[in-house]
Amino acid sequence: DGGITQSPKYLFRKEGQNVTLSCEQNLNHDAMYWYRQDPGQGLRLIYYSQIVNDFQKGDIAEGYSVSREKKESFPLTVTSAQKNPTAFYLCASTLDWGRTDTQYFGPGTRLTVL
């Protein structure tokens, strides 16, 4: 089955720790995205990557970092600089940049800071 997998499903972090969220897709999509979801605020774009070895900041990139070394993988690191990281994180992909009509989402990772 083609799709997007995110791991882990739940993640707990202590104050001051960096954590990395995994996102893998086997849809052969060029573009990948990370969103943050908070209650009552919809989805906000953290980072996006149009193609391998390229990524751009979204609307709320502070305290986050990403890499795109392989087409199928787009990991997100939540650093200690992110002041309020508790949220539901969603990874998505599109066939290519410009094809928002092909956007698929992964199942999400819920991050909780203890």
Place this chain on the structure above:
Amino acid sequence: QQQVKQSPQSLIVQKGGISIINCAYENTAFDYFPWYQQFPGKGPALLIAIRPDVSEKKEGRFTISFNKSAKQFSLHIMDSQPGDSATYFCAASSRFDYKLSFGAGTTVTVRA
């Protein structure tokens, strides 16, 4: 600053009733308007989408109405079923930056 404003925040409807969710936007460059459905603990899934060259699109019990002059679009869920209980997000994107802007979401509860 949210580019797409969605209302209501939540609604409750009886089984068989009609659910209506409204969205408004300001950016006239938007040319793609999807609706996503999200169940608790899951990622959103594309439900139905419209482009501004049509005023209405229907897929099964789900209909999008689009008013270009008013810069508004809405989702109608006809004959609502308990399985439709979910959070619905409207969104919009333009051909200039291709990034989706999402509304805040509407939680729909369908009572049996």
